[in-house]
Amino acid sequence: MALTHIDDPADPRLDPFRDLKHSDQSGKGLVIAEGPLIVRRLLESRYPVRAIVGFAAKIDTFLAEEGVPELVADLPIYVVSRELLAEVAGFDMHRGLLAAADRAEPATVAEALEGAKTIAILEGVGDHENIGSIFRNAAGMEVDAILFGAACADPLYRRSVRVSMGHVLRLPFAYLDGSPTTWHHSLKPLVDDGWRLISLTPNTETLLKGALADNPEKVAFLVGSEGPGLTERAMRATQVRAKIPMAEGTDSLNLATAAAIAFYERQRAN
């Protein structure tokens, strides 16, 4: 570990942390972690960390955590002032500790599914916070992997990483093949492989608890976008449509909340 004080906001070693507010660095192939909990999870992940930057006091506290000195042994650590970091990142980063890592190849679908019993499959989930919430809820309730259908936002975007509490860095995820109009064909092999695919939708009479009552061995919950929900073609590729009962005259739940309830119902039987 090499602690280096940096006073010049133009120092190129700070480039991974530049203009985070507007451009995000994820477009440049980086993963950014904010705050000690998530920085630690990034250090423990398969993503190769390039550098850590932070305020002196925050770095001191972080280095005093059990196991952290080993995790950062080979890494540059840049000590900066709050003002300098605000200038570089483009906003006041009160957490005071950041890490940047390079991306790694996503898992293959087969790798993500290895040993999995419960997964979620997302379609058209374009909101980074919803993606982050789904990973947080999945990790908390024993969901084993997330598969992305078409038109989803990037799970490694800074805001997704933060809202997930770093669980996007831990929980396996993979991308199903295909365009928005063809990706549903990628669901067929899952059905053939014994997965019960359950579309979460308010437009059915089947209750979620009914769809899970026989405690199937392998379950995949399909979750669609906030407004229109799952496409008809995706739902047709699943065996079951199931709803969470809603009070009359109310809208559907937020999709991450609906997914959380599905994960809960699944775990409830075990």
Add this chain to the structure above:
Amino acid sequence: MALTHIDDPADPRLDPFRDLKHSDQSGKGLVIAEGPLIVRRLLESRYPVRAIVGFAAKIDTFLAEEGVPELVADLPIYVVSRELLAEVAGFDMHRGLLAAADRAEPATVAEALEGAKTIAILEGVGDHENIGSIFRNAAGMEVDAILFGAACADPLYRRSVRVSMGHVLRLPFAYLDGSPTTWHHSLKPLVDDGWRLISLTPNTETLLKGALADNPEKVAFLVGSEGPGLTERAMRATQVRAKIPMAEGTDSLNLATAAAIAFYERQRAN
């Protein structure tokens, strides 16, 4: 209804909509609704609407909705350009339709509890989005009222209203008496009145489903702040502590998600 075009950003009739990004108007005793769905819910609520403002096309569409002309019959409607509204509000308001109402006295606890079978009681929930989510989830899953213990954020703040999908304007809520160190005494009358008070906390062995297995007639879920959770003194004033099972090594759920799961479990039995 009186449609008036306004071209001058300094026009005092636009004052209720001024500088929404930074100051919010809720501090001035107003309630702000954004977008047609929530504007409509504000018009249908007990809050006296002062005025509506929007882009010409958005107002046209809104006025064509069934029932809207009657709801706005006595109200001034200001037609403005997108640029002007952005200048007045302080940010680009792509929804293009806003309404401002005066506040009304909150309900008393007795009024909020009238006929109620399921409620939530919040302590230290300081985040406006979490408050909004809780109202949205409560409305969706047949929760009858929300009671505020100490140190919660304002449910009528613009962001809470928006995240709630306007349900803070519909679902009864009331404030329990007392300071952060005394408000738990306000829980005693609820216990005496036959409510089962259930503290949601990860630090117990009792499962949520167990705490509800006998399907009690009246249930109140206590939900604490995102970090520290409920205070020990609040939990001591409840009869039961219950948890949502969590995977090992994961953090607790977001508090609005935990509340949603409790609401789901309660509704599940009915």
